[in-house]
Amino acid sequence: MTAVMVAKGLAKSFGDLVAVDGVGFSINQGETYGLLGPNGAGKTTTISMIAGLLEADEGEVRVGGDLINPRAVTPKRRMGLVPQELAIYPDLTARENLEFFGRLYGMGGSELADRADRVLDVVGLHERQKDLTKEFSGGMKRRLNIGIGLLHNPELLILDEPTVGVDPQSRNAILEAVEELSRAGIAVLYTTHYMEEAERLCDRVGIIDQGKIIAEGTRRELVEMVGEKDRVSISGTGPLAEVVRQLSSTVGVAEAGESESGVTLLVEDSSSHLAAILSTAAQAGMAVSAVEIEQPDLEAVFLHLTGKALRDV
Amino acid sequence: MKVLAIARNNLVRLFRDRSAIFFVFIFPLALILLIGLQFGGTFAPRLGVLAPSPGTVGAEIIENLESADGVEVVALSDETGLKEGVERGSLSAALSLPADFDERVAAGEVSEVGFIARPGGVGAALQPVVAEVVQRSVLAANAASFVAAQDLATFEEALVTARTIESQLPASEVQVTTVGEALFPASLGRFDIGASSQLVLFMFITALSGAAVLIQTRELGLSRRMLATPTSVRTIITGEAGGRFLVVAVQGLYIMAGALLIFGVDWGDPLSALAIVVVFSAVGAGAAMLLGTLFRNAEQAGGVGVIVGLGMAALGGAMLPIQLFSPTLQRIAHLTPHAWALDAFAKIRAEGGIGDIGLELGALAAYALVLLLAASWRLRRAITRP
Ligand SMILES: Nc1ncnc2c1ncn2[C@@H]1O[C@H](COP(=O)(O)OP(=O)(O)OP(=O)(O)O)[C@@H](O)[C@H]1O
Ligand SMILES: [Mg+2]
Numbered sequence: 128m129t130a131v132m133v134a135k136g137l138a139k140s141f142g143d144l145v146a147v148d149g150v151g152f153s154i155n156q157g158e159t160y161g162l163l164g165p166n167g168a169g170k171t172t173t174i175s176m177i178a179g180l181l182e183a184d185e186g187e188v189r190v191g192g193d194l195i196n197p198r199a200v201t202p203k204r205r206m207g208l209v210p211q212e213l214a215i216y217p218d219l220t221a222r223e224n225l226e227f228f229g230r231l232y233g234m235g236g237s238e239l240a241d242r243a244d245r246v247l248d249v250v251g252l253h254e255r256q257k258d259l260t261k262e263f264s265g266g267m268k269r270r271l272n273i274g275i276g277l278l279h280n281p282e283l284l285i286l287d288e289p290t291v292g293v294d295p296q297s298r299n300a301i302l303e304a305v306e307e308l309s310r311a312g313i314a315v316l317y318t319t320h321y322m323e324e325a326e327r328l329c330d331r332v333g334i335i336d337q338g339k340i341i342a343e344g345t346r347r348e349l350v351e352m353v354g355e356k357d358r359v360s361i362s363g364t365g366p367l368a369e370v371v372r373q374l375s376s377t378v379g380v381a382e383a384g385e386s387e388s389g390v391t392l393l394v395e396d397s398s399s400h401l402a403a404i405l406s407t408a409a410q411a412g413m414a415v416s417a418v419e420i421e422q423p424d425l426e427a428v429f430l431h432l433t434g435k436a437l438r439d440v
Numbered sequence: 441m442k443v444l445a446i447a448r449n450n451l452v453r454l455f456r457d458r459s460a461i462f463f464v465f466i467f468p469l470a471l472i473l474l475i476g477l478q479f480g481g482t483f484a485p486r487l488g489v490l491a492p493s494p495g496t497v498g499a500e501i502i503e504n505l506e507s508a509d510g511v512e513v514v515a516l517s518d519e520t521g522l523k524e525g526v527e528r529g530s531l532s533a534a535l536s537l538p539a540d541f542d543e544r545v546a547a548g549e550v551s552e553v554g555f556i557a558r559p560g561g562v563g564a565a566l567q568p569v570v571a572e573v574v575q576r577s578v579l580a581a582n583a584a585s586f587v588a589a590q591d592l593a594t595f596e597e598a599l600v601t602a603r604t605i606e607s608q609l610p611a612s613e614v615q616v617t618t619v620g621e622a623l624f625p626a627s628l629g630r631f632d633i634g635a636s637s638q639l640v641l642f643m644f645i646t647a648l649s650g651a652a653v654l655i656q657t658r659e660l661g662l663s664r665r666m667l668a669t670p671t672s673v674r675t676i677i678t679g680e681a682g683g684r685f686l687v688v689a690v691q692g693l694y695i696m697a698g699a700l701l702i703f704g705v706d707w708g709d710p711l712s713a714l715a716i717v718v719v720f721s722a723v724g725a726g727a728a729m730l731l732g733t734l735f736r737n738a739e740q741a742g743g744v745g746v747i748v749g750l751g752m753a754a755l756g757g758a759m760l761p762i763q764l765f766s767p768t769l770q771r772i773a774h775l776t777p778h779a780w781a782l783d784a785f786a787k788i789r790a791e792g793g794i795g796d797i798g799l800e801l802g803a804l805a806a807y808a809l810v811l812l813l814a815a816s817w818r819l820r821r822a823i824t825r826p
Contacts, residue, residue, distance in 0.1 A: 178668050182824060197824040200670050208668040214661035216449075218456045230445040231669035259456075275665070 131156055131205075131283045131314040132177065136186035139172050146172040148338035151186070154283065159305070159315040161329030163322065163425060169338040170318040171211055174287050177316065178208045190283060204232065207281030209273045211288045211318075217261035221252050221271050224260060225278055232279035242278055249304060250274040266297035273301065277308070284308060285316045290324065302328060322426045334429055341432050350423045356381055357397035358421040359404065362388040365413035373411045377404055389413070397422075442671050446679025450653065451686050463649075464691050468642040469698045472705075475634045485532035485566055488525050490516040490554075495542025496599060497581045504573045505535075511569065526556050533557035533566045535574075545581045546588075546595050565763050635695075635705040636785035637761075640720060640778045641753040643692045647724025648745030650684040654732030654819075655741050663823050673823060677729075677816050684725035692717040708788030712797055716784045719804040723777045726811025733818035752776045777807045 130153040139147040147169040154160040162170050175181035177188050179195040179202075188195040193202035215224050225243040229235075234242060247253040250270040260268060273289055286305065290298045305328055309315055319325055325332050326346055333343040342349055367385045374383045374392060379400030382393040390408070394400055397420050408415060454460055487505060491498045506513045514531065516522050525531035536554035538544075544551040553574055555567055584598035593601070657663055657680070666676050696713060699705035707713040731748070735741035753759055756778025762770055773779040784800035794801075 175664075180664050180667050180824075197667060197673065200672050203668060203670040206668070208665070210661055210665060210668075212661050214665040216453065216662065217660070218453050219449075223452070227445060227449055228665070228669060231442055231666055231671045233442075233670060235441075 129156055130154065131158075132188070132190050132316070134173075134177055134186065134188045137173060137176050137183050137188070138185035139169075139176060139181065139183055145338055147176070149186070150335070150338070150340055152333050152340060152343060154314050154316055156282075156314055157309065157312045158330045159309045159317060159328050161325040161332040162316065162318040162335055163320065163325040163332050163429070164318075164335035165320055168320075168335045170320075170335060171287055172338075173335070174208075174285055174316065174318060178206060178285055179203055180208075204279070205282045207276035207279060207284045209276035209284070209286040209289055211291070213268050213272050215260050215268060215271055215275065218259060220257050220259055221247065221263070221274075222256040224271060225275060228275045229278050234279060242280070246274040246278050249277065249307075251300065266293050269293050269297065270301070273304070281313065283314045283316065287318050288320070289317075290319070290321070322424055322429070325425055332425060334425070334432065336429075336433050342428065346425065349425060349428050352428075356393040356395050357423065359392045359394050359397050359401070360386065360388070360419040360421075361390050361392070361405075361408060361413070361415055362417040362419075363408075363413050363415040364389075366411065367413070370408050370411040370413045373407055374404060377407050380404065389415075442675050443679040443682055446666070446676065447682030447686050450650075450680070450683025451690065453653070454687050460649075464642075464646050464687075465694055468638055468691075468695050469702065471642075472635050472638045472695075472699055472703060475638070486512045486514050486530065487566060487570065488514045488516045488522050488531040488534035490519065490522050490534065490536040491541070492537075492539045493542065494537060495546075496596065497542050497545045497577050498537045500580075500603075501537070501574055501577045504577065505570065508569065508573065511566065523556070533570070535570055545578055546585050551578075635699045635703070636707070636782060636789075637753075637758040639692060639695050639699075639717075639785075640756070640781045641749070641758040642695065643688050643717075643720060644724050644727070644753065644778065645746060645749035646691050647684060647688045647721070647728045648731055648749045649742060650687060650725070650728035651731035651735070651745050652738040652742040654680060654684070654729065655735060655738040658822060659736075659738060667823060673820050674816075676823065677819050680819075681725050681729055681812060681815070684728045685721050688724040688728075689718060689721035692721055706789065708785070708791070709793050712784070712788040712792070712794045715794060715801055716781055716788075716797070716804075719801055719808060720777065720781045722808035723804055723811065726808050726815055729815030729819060730811050733815055733822050753778055755779075757782050774803075777804055780804050780807075 133153040135151045137147055137150040138145075150169070150173050152160065162173065164170055172181065176183045176186075177190075177195065179188070179197055179199050182197055190202050191205050193199065195202055216227070219227065222243055225246060226239060229239040229243060243256075244253070247256050250273060252267060252271060252274065255263070255267065260271060263271070269289065269292075273286070276284055276286070289305075290301050293301065302324065305315060305317065309328070315328075317324070317328055329346075331343065331345055332349060333340045334349070335341070342352060344352065367390060371383045371385055371390055374380055374390065377400070379395050379397070380392050381395060384391055390413075392404065394404070401418075401420070405415065405418065454464070489502055489505065491502060494502060502513060502515075505511060514525075516525070516534065519536070522531075522534045522536060526534050534554075534556050536556075538551060538553070541551050541553070555570060557566065580603050581599060584595055584601070587593055587598035587601070588595040663676065667673065693714075696707060696717065700707060728745075731741055731745055735744065755773055756762075756776030757765065757773050758778045762773050762779060762782065765773060770779075780800045780803045784797040784804075787796050787800070
């Protein structure tokens with residue numbers, strides 16, 4: 128697989144504050160790569176260096192083999208950036224915004240008009256294309272903000288927390304649009320501090336904290352890396368102490384304990400052991416009323432790696 | 441092409457802003473109208489004239505002074521009123537013709553006329569104008585008295601002839617060599633001086649208000665977004681500077697055309713006037729760009745822009761004619777681009793061409809260059825190192 132973007136050893140400090148500290152990763156063609164981390168982790172700073180907006184103190188970024196920095200010009204054609212903060216002209220219409228940035232991407236004439244139409248459809252703003260964007264709702268502005276990044280059909284689309292402050296409906300539309308682009312073969316770099324978004328969209332995830340990527344891989348790999356187990360909660364009544372004792376020695380169960388509504392277990396690969404667990408519980412005299420399985424998620428991974436929750440800010 | 445796209449974008453956005461349209465296009469012409477109506481007539485310096493028995497020549501002098509545009513003649517009855525008027529400033533200057541003036545001139549004798557003005561001010565600058573008028577009349581009278589002395593005609597008859605001849609003579613032949621230029625050329629219309637002052641004043645304020653637009657563009661992350669496209673920093677900066685330039689130049693040309701068509705303002709040689717507007721717009725664009733990099737906050741820059749714009753206009757002679765300044769202050773005034781632009785306009789109003797304003801255009805171009813270079817340097821830093 129060919130890498131669209133390779134970043135190596137990126138570092139950036141603002142005065143004494145080390146914002147990014149040796150970040151390196153690559154994104155393959157058609158891949159969606161997620162950068163997951165809490166506020167202030169260094170996501171935007173990393174992205175700014177990758178998009179060639181910010182000079183890196185150390186390290187380098189290559190896109191399609193070409194070096195990227197604030198002085199690079201032509202290689203930036205391959206990338207589309209959707210900045211975290213809205214960057215649209217309030218006193219221009221949606222269409223004028225698209226056309227202006229389209230010209231900066233070297234487009235013009237009917238090509239630009241066609242692409243603008245296409246993008247307005249994708250972001251659902253065709254009806255409002257002639258309205259000034261200052262009259263738009265927050266969600267509409269966000270969608271236009273994304274549209275500008277898509278306009279020139281980039282090979283790599285960089286989205287910096289595109290769903291922050293967006294209503295659930297717009298948010299879903301945005302996520303669907305990203306999935307659609309990914310299916311169309313565009314490589315995507317997606318930053319977020321929403322674990323669910325990273326899980327839903329990303330083929331691979333880099334977990335970033337305090338300027339460093341502390342773990343990277345597919346969701347499965349990450350979960351296995353930290354050896355997290357499934358949490359199985361069985362609700363019901365009966366001789367709970369005895370149930371716990373018997374379940375503790377059942378295959379696959381790492382830990383068992385009483386809970387308010389029944390028993391809670393930490394189980395390795397719960398799907399293959401669930402039947403045995405439930406029959407053991409029944410044999411021990413428990414009347415089971417409900418079973419709930421929580422598989423470990425990236426949130427748990429983050430908690431495990433850093434000892435803090437992703438959104439404890 | 442991208443430079444044009446960015447520059448054009450600035451112009452489009454200007455026309456979207458109703459308050460900007462008012463301040464850029466409507467307000468300046470309204471002010472030219474207002475100032476022209478209010479002061480166009482009385483703004484002219486008041487010249488007191490004391491002539492107890494003017495006689496033929498004296499009357500002619502008074503008549504010529506009255507018909508000179510830009511000078512208001514006030515008849516006085518005694519010496520005290522004359523002195524006090526000048527002292528208190530109700531008169532810019534005063535001329536007194538001795539009681540025997542006419543007789544002595546008719547006799548071909550030398551007659552002294554009195555001229556008083558406070559040193560340095562507009563009154564002193566009036567002296568050459570008055571001197572010229574007196575000389576012209578006396579010259580004709582002298583010629584007539586010479587003819588009368590030869591008994592070829594009576595003095596009165598000869599004077600009529602002499603005047604006819606004089607009016608046919610090329611002006612330069614009669615002109616008295618006095619140091620300094622006439623303060624207000626005789627052909628000046630009531631709106632003319634005000635118009636060029638308003639022009640540079642408003643062009644510069646509009647330019648500086650562009651600093652806020654520039655900061656807004658950065659604040660809104662639009663500069664960075666431009667940098668994310670395949671567009672070089674230089675193109676972005678050139679485009680933004682071009683945008684500021686276009687806005688100011690469009691306003692300048694609009695005020696010029698409006699003042700010409702509505703108030704009949706005579707700007708002088710069109711090519712020269714165009715050149716001044718273009719170079720002055722470049723100065724404005726440079727100043728706006730620099731101001732835009734000195735502040736991070738758009739409102740702050742906007743406020744400072746208006747203050748600086750008004751201050752420089754006042755210092756540069758766009759509020760009060762620079763001729764009213766002391767020589768030292770006049771030199772200081774030339775630290776502002778306004779003074780140079782106004783000098784250039786004055787020269788082309790006085791029939792000068794593009795060749796006569798080379799110095800002024802050069803000074804303005806130097807301003808533009810220095811400001812644009814400094815601004816580009818700072819803006820490059822601001823865009824690439826947030
Ligand atoms: N221009 C700047 N000047 C000074 N410090 C900065 C600047 N930009 C970012 N930082 C600091 O660098 C660190 C990383 O910031 P960054 O914006 O990259 O975080 P982030 O992961 O994008 O956070 P968020 O999820 O809140 O957007 C933060 O501590 C931030 O305060
Ligand atoms: Mg961020």
